[in-house]
Amino acid sequence: MKKGYIGIDIGSISTKGVVVDSNKKIVASDYLWTEGDPMNAVKRLLKSLEKQIKGKDIQVVGVGTTGSARKLIGAVTNASVVKNEITAHAIGTTTLYPDVNTIFEIGGQDSKIIIIENGYVVDYAMNTLCAAGTGSFLSSQAHRLGVSVEEFGSIALTSKQPTNIAARCTVFAESDLVHKAQMGHKKEDIIAGLCKAVVSNYLNNVGKGKRIKAPIVFQGGVSKNIGVKKAFEDQVGCEITVDANGHLMGAFGVAILAQKSGIERTFDFNITALDFKTKGFECPKCANHCEIMCVYRDNRLIDSWGNKCDNGAIRVN
Ligand code: SF4
Incomplete structure (x- = not known):
């Protein structure tokens, strides 16, 4: 066996x-x-x-x-x-791509950048607070435009003139998107503009000040979106690898x-x-009011999650 x-x-x-x-x-x-x-x-x-x-x-x-x-x-x-x-x-990435120097990761709710040198992590950053550069933002905008997330990327590739969308945060992006649609911008241009905005947002936030060097591997759920991959390639000026199992890395x-x-x-x-007990509460430390969940076994805290920043972290001993 x-x-x-x-x-x-x-x-x-x-x-x-x-x-x-x-x-x-x-x-x-x-x-x-x-x-x-x-x-x-x-x-x-x-x-x-x-x-x-x-x-x-x-x-x-x-x-x-x-x-x-x-x-x-x-x-x-x-x-x-x-x-x-x-x-x-x-x-996961260095096992499949031993020469990788930069990893871009965009998931459903957060994004990361990992800088690798000779197979070792030398720098990284994570963004869990700004939703404007994540998969959940793209799915909600796709829904708003009446297209499925699956066709989003291929529609973006048909655009000849991507619309400029302000995507510093979800609220700006949403109102700008409605405004551009009312102005008569084509759907494919708005979609390509959104892909471009997600990438600019990523590079200006999580990627800010980071040494971005090829070979680059892009992963996480959003890596399946060929429109976002193309926008990354246009903005960083080199080819980017997306593994078929990038969402499982x-x-x-x-x-x-x-x-x-x-x-x-x-x-x-x-x-x-096993006998696990869960207890939820709202973090009072800022206006986000994150819903924090704590799990106990035999009255001992095993794990907690739901905090979008370290200020709301509950430490497990
Ligand atoms: S964990 Fe607390 S402090 Fe951090 S973002 Fe959420 S509500 Fe704010």
């Missing part, structure tokens, strides 16, 4: 998971919505992964977790490795780390419902 390693990347919006074999090949994967319930999302994910590896003669011997609810899911799955997203993404990276850890224990897909 071959050995397999599970990687789980659990965020507030989406949950990603892979099983890799000992040759670092992805043999099963899934991407689903967290729907505010990470425990349930992981149960659904594990069911799907188990089904996919059935009959493949694979025994899972290690689990790694990353993402905002990584500690909770790490405790539930008895993970051998629990790592932050920067490390997980960097390991965090999960892939942490599965590789689980393999590297050397800690092996047979994984039981039927994780027992």
Whole structure:
């Protein structure tokens, strides 16, 4: 029987998971919505992964977790490795692209930039507060324009004259978009303008002051949008690589780390419902009023998530 390693990347919006074999090949994967319930999302994910590896003669011997609810899911799955997203993404990407120098990542709700030198992370930045450069912003604007997120990128590529959209924040972008549509700008030009705005927003915020050097790999859910990829290439002036599994890179990276850890224990897909208690509250520290969720086992805090900045972080000892 071959050995397999599970990687789980659990965020507030989406949950990603892979099983890799000992040759670092992805043999099963899934991407689903967290729907505010990470425990349930992981149960659904594990069911799907188990089904996919059935009959493949694979025994899972290690689990790694990353993402905002990584500690909770790490405790539930008895993970051998629990790592932050920067490390997980960097390991996943450098495993597939050893020469990479810059990683652009745009997910559903946040974005990151990771600078690599000789295979090691030397600098990074994350943006969780500004939604104007993320996947959820693009989906809401696609909806507003009456097009699906899937066709968004290809429509953008048909534009000859992208509209200039002010995208410093979602409120500006939305009102500017309505204004430009009323002025008679073509739909494809507005869509291409939005892709351009997402990229400018990213480069001027998360990428500000960073050394951006080729080869560049672009990943996260938004990397599937060919309009945004093209806008990046136009603005940074070089070709950018998008891996077919770029949306799973965090999960892939942490599965590789689980393999590297050397800690092996047979994984039981039927994780027992442990006695977890959850308690939610609103962070009072600023007008965002983030909904923070804390999870306890035996009155001990296991994990917390939902804070958009460090000021609202609840430390787990
Ligand atoms: S966690 Fe608290 S301080 Fe930070 S953005 Fe949310 S509400 Fe504001």
